[in-house]
Amino acid sequence: MKKFFLIVAVTFFFFSANTVVTTATTLSAQEPPAAVHNHFETSFQGWTELGDFVNLEARRDAAYNSSRGIRVSNRRTPIEGAASEKGFYIEGGNEYEYGIFVRHSGSAPETFNLVLQWRAPGAPGGNVRGGGGGGFGGGASEVVATQIVAPNQWTKLTGKHTAAPNARSFTIIIRTESTGDFDFDEFTVVATNPTARIEQSNDNVGLKDVYARHFRVGNILNGNVVQNAAIRNLYLREYNSVTAENEHKPMHTKNRAKSTNTNIAARFSTGAAAINDFCERNNIPLRDHTLTWHGQTPDWFFIQNINDTANYRNTQVPDVPWATPAVMNQRLESFIRNKFALYAERYPNLNIFAVDVVNEYVRVDRNNGGPRLPGFDGQGAGGQQGSRPGNSPWTAIYHGVEPVPSDMSWEGSFANTNNWLWRAFHYARQYAPANTKIFYNDYNEWDPAKTDYIVNRILIPLKERGLVDGMGMQGHVNADPSETAWSSIGRYRTAMDRYADVGNAQTGYIQVHITELDVSTNRGNFTFEQQAEKYRQIFEHAIAVNARGKGQITSICMWGPNDANTWLGTANTPMLHDAQNQKKPAYDAVFGIVPRSNWGDGNNPSF
16 A cells, blocks of 8 residues: 655755744644644653653543543743654645644643744754753744633644745644643644655565565664654665664663662653654664663763762763762663663553663773773763773773773672673663563674674673673674775674574574664775675675574664765765665665565564
């Protein structure tokens, strides 16, 4: 069956203010087909808190003519409330009618405002989060509907608005002019002048179908890409798993305001909520990345007092007031518990098929493996300024502030109270959904010394204790065809085999995921043909590994939808599609490996 979507056009410049028309009714009318219809019967459908202390709760007594609505409480300022990013469904240049039912239980009439925020392409920002109302740098907002609402009376706010053609990243906010609690339900967005376009993505064969009998083929979404309809439609055709590039990492999912020293609260930004909603509504399994990491984790998480606002990045590592291992055990367990509980509460039908429990524990050292050195991460992936590149607060807290010997003689018993890696996997096994596979994930994972360390010091001990299901090979390689290259295909194949060999026939083998695959041309130093060959060799060897009957490659995830959206920069052209979403030789090479007779249904893979 052909699918119909409203396609979001993303072009690059600025925007202008447009006409606003508002109305209010107290009766429900028959709604026309909507680009968005959020009714909250089972899910939060992409809505999240706007404000650090704000609570959103799905409740029966907050429903308008249905079984559930959303109650907003504990607002500290009037600009706080509820927010949802809807850029997948709103196209710049089109007129839409916005509608929402609202109610409050105050003692006097209350003014409600329905606000539309958007951002200019290239402007900073991305997710609305935190106090101060969030917002976008280089963006703008309009009140699309406003109405004075009497107490205890459901009222429908409606308003029409035409966003400028060049606007993007549309976010809806509902708030009042006081800090009182309120309920909302039945949010709709309807195009008043829709241009219907036929989207045949689910009828066309994509990589997910070509490899449906072998493994999942996935890709990433982030706060900028999640509102790009051309990329959305590419995903519906090609992929059957999604990883959030940044939105599920610790810095975006910890809520300091609602935390205590021993109980770390979890949150979803608008970007994370939009990704969760997209996956749930399209039945696309999600790969959570990541529960723990030395990078992109707030400093306060590692300090004795989480409310300490001092900057310790230029403090000598032994002089930093690190939290004790006992306290960190509580923080680690509570955060993992609370994050999975938040998924279950807000997206109960979301399939979290895998989670990276620990990311990049092993330091980068071509001579030997070993845990990272103590300190704050300075300039590593996602690192913050200060301290030294690639250092780990986890090491400083659990293993001391002195350099850690590579022979791991300090480790003692694997289940020692000071082994945070063991604890992280233990808590993940305890709190993750039963069908969620738990993974260790790392990069430069093909380097022989690092491979040895990961296999012998992490995977085998964890597997023997039933605490790991798989190894995540990030797969950031380049297209250099030489066998003497550091990321040569020979090394990569050997590493795939080594990881897939962990386990045995009696207890089972681990799964292997290639979690962040991109093949850089190194600013054009290597050709698209060489890039295509490296991609082809990796995919072919994944099939060969599975044929051995040991550990299975069950997922390959691209780390970017196209050459315009890659952490490596467009000059390295590392992806399967070019900046205009056109297929490159690398795509054709990967597509052509599996005979047509062995294709399947990527929406129901049978590997």
